[in-house]
Amino acid sequence: MNRRRPLLASLPGKLTVLKAGGTKPAILHPADFGERILATPALVGARPSLRTTTRLWASKTHSA
Numbered sequence: 001m002n003r004r005r006p007l008l009a010s011l012p013g014k015l016t017v018l019k020a021g022g023t024k025p026a027i028l029h030p031a032d033f034g035e036r037i038l039a040t041p042a043l044v045g046a047r048p049s050l051r052t053t054t055r056l057w058a059s060k061t062h063s064a
Contacts, residue, residue: 007041007048015041015050033057 004020013033
């Protein structure tokens with residue numbers, strides 16, 4: 001199943017996961033990494049990854 005979940009990242013370290021579609025996107029999950037996000041979030045296979053100042057984060061995959 002292809003889910004449309006845009007990721008919005010800000011330099012200060014905030015990430016927002018949106019549910020696309022409809023007339024207004026819905027916020028599914030806001031996150032604060034507590035440090036600067038230094039690169040655009042990327043997909044590695046089906047797993048979203050994100051690089052901050054000191055770490056490389058990889059999300060768990062979900063089946064549905």
